[in-house]
Amino acid sequence: MAGMDHSAMNMGGMKTAKDGKMDMTGMDHGQMGHSSMPASVDRGMDHSNMAMKMDSMPTTKTDGKKPDDMVGMDHSKMNMDNKTGDKAGMKGMSSGGGGMEGMNMMDEQNTIDYSILRSSExxxxxANRPIREIPLTLSGNMFRYIWGFNGQPLSRADMIQIRRGEIVRVRMTNNTMMxxxxxxxxxxxxxxxxQGQYSPLKHTVNVxxxxxxxxxxxxxDEKDWFFHCHLLYHMLSGMARVVSYGDKPDSSIAAIQKLHLRDMRDNQPFVWGFLQPGxxxxxxxxxxSTNKNAIVAGGDHDWRTNRFEFDLDYERYLGDWFRVFAGIDGGNEEFLRRIRPEEGQPTGDQRIIRAVAGIRYMLPFLIQSEVKLDTRGNVxxxxxxxxxxxxxxxxxxxxxxxxxxxxxxxxxxQYTVSKNLFLHTDYDTRYxxxxxxxGYNF
Known part of the structure; x- marks a missing residue:
């Protein structure tokens, strides 16, 4: 507030008490000059409804420590027009004149606008330093709960190699929904x-x-440095890299790195599914499922007729959403094979098992698609x-x-009763x- 003019402040009524504290009861704030104060600051400041009981507000202690509390401050008349708050951070914040509305960093889509930040210097x-550009795609999904950079978790990726003296520029693209x-x-x-040379300096940035x-x-700097998502459960499941200057690490640091990599959980198996008796x-x-492999099983059974079908497959992920699989299908005959005219209508009593192979792909809106071929040519x-x-x-x-x-x-x-339990009602044309x-989710 270097532009604020304090010269017109009436100090005549201010006294020093015997105990060394300032008595501000006679101080006249009405003559404080704001003439040289920037308009952008003054426009957003509403002093009219703010009352501070300065005589009862604790002052800074003589030993330099901060006051213990602010019990003497009267907040009752502060202008808080938007008492309900706003999910968009400071969007609803009122300073009387409304000048703070330009300081909202969150938009309606809950994305962060860093363009309003400007370094103070x-x-x-x-000059003339080499620039190393590093493209990084933030990848992963909630379906299998796997995260990484450029489609790879830490355990499957090399270090990001840089050299001392370079300007390292990292372009991050977030292809996830988090x-x-x-x-x-x-x-x-x-x-x-x-903001050019006035771009803000940070150590963490939200994408x-x-x-x-x-x-x-x-x-x-030198040696190796960790680069990761600060949602630690994302980091542990793969969204991390090591930025390395290529120096040989100290033996103690190498031991710590080895221990840390062992603690990473980016290739541990995740288990989930459901049981739906009815x-x-x-x-x-x-x-x-791990980050590249999965075992998938599923099926259904009719209590009345004892008809059933089950699938057991091994999947190999070739990307976040595309995988190939092979396995077996078992169950009643009419569920598993093409009807040929010369064979007549199946009776439904015969049980068969067939080897199968195929592809699966996750479509938009999390719709699973599948094409399956068995050893008898059924598709x-x-x-x-x-x-x-x-x-x-x-x-x-x-x-x-x-x-x-x-x-x-x-x-x-399905109606969710609790974290794991649900009620269900269904109709199946097969039965x-x-x-x-x-039902029970696990």
């Missing part, structure tokens, strides 16, 4: 936000979903997914088409029945 890097606060140890970096952020720093149909599903297409209708009510669906055979549709409503029961 220029940050100048040495915000990631990215942190670099050992360095401050500037966020390139259109919003489907947004791009570019940072740069002067490589003026009448007349039971369903189950099991998934065991089956499948789509399945779910949509939330209300906070506790989900709609789930599945459709299958066996070429030359059947067309199956399954629809289901031609409405069912329901209690």
């Amino acid at each position: 220029p940050i100048v890097f040495p 915000m990631h606060p990215i942190h670099l140890h050992g360095h401050y970096f500037r966020v390139l936000n259109g 919003s979903p489907m947004e791009n952020v570019t940072i740069e720093f002067m490589a003026d 009448y007349p149909i039971n369903y189950f599903n099991l998934n065991v 089956r297409f499948q789509l399945n997914g779910q949509q939330m209708l209300f906070p506790r009510l989900d709609f789930q669906y599945q459709t299958q088409w066996l070429i030359g055979g059947y067309l199956r549709a399954h629809v289901e409503l 031609r029945t409405v069912g329901g029961g209690l």
Whole structure:
């Protein structure tokens, strides 16, 4: 507030008490001059409704320590127009004149606008230094809970190699639906936000979903430094790298690094699925997944007729969403093979097991698609997914088409009772029945 004119402040009524404290009861603030104060500051300041009982407000102690409390401050008349708050941070914050509205860093999509930040002094890097550009895609998904950079977790990626004396520029693109606060140890970096040499200096920057952020720093250190998402459960599941100057690490540091990498959980198996007992149909599903491999099992059973189907597959992920698989299908004959005219209609009593192979791909809106081929030449297409209708009510669906055979549709409503328990009701054209029961997610 260097531009504020204090020369007109009436100090005549201010006295010094015997105990050394300032008595401000006679102080006249009315003559304080704001003439040279920047308009952008003055416009947003509303002093009219702010009352501070200065006589009862604790002053700084003579030993330099901060006062213990602010019990004497009267907040009752402060202008707090937006008492309800706002998810967008400072968007609803009122300072009387409304000048703070330009200071909102969050927009309606909950992305962060760093362009409003400006360094108080220029940050100048040495001229004629080489610039190393590093593109990083923030990747991962909630489906298997796997995170990384450029589609790879830490355990499957090399270090980011840099050299001392370079200007390192990292261009980050967030292809996930979560915000990631990215942190670099050992360095401050500037966020390139259109402010040139006045770009803000930070050590952590939030990268919003489907947004791009570019940072740069002067490589003026040595050894290895951790670079990771500061949501630590994302870091532990893979969203991390080591920025290395290429120096040989000290033996003690190497031991710590080895221990830390052993603690990383970016290739541990995640297990999830559900058990859905009901009448007349039971369903189950099991998934065991690492960052590249998975075992998937699922099936259904009719209590009345004892008809059933089950699948057991090994999957290999070739990307976040695309995988190939091979396994076996088992169950009743009419569920697993194409009907040939010369063979007549299956009776449904025969049980068979077939080897299968195929591909799966996750479509938009988390719709799973599948094409499956068995050893007898039967080809089956499948789509399945779910949509939330209300906070506790989900709609789930599945459709299958066996070429030359059947067309199956399954629809289901699930009501969440607790973290693990749910109620369900469903209709399946294969069994031609409405069912329901209690389910358990794990």
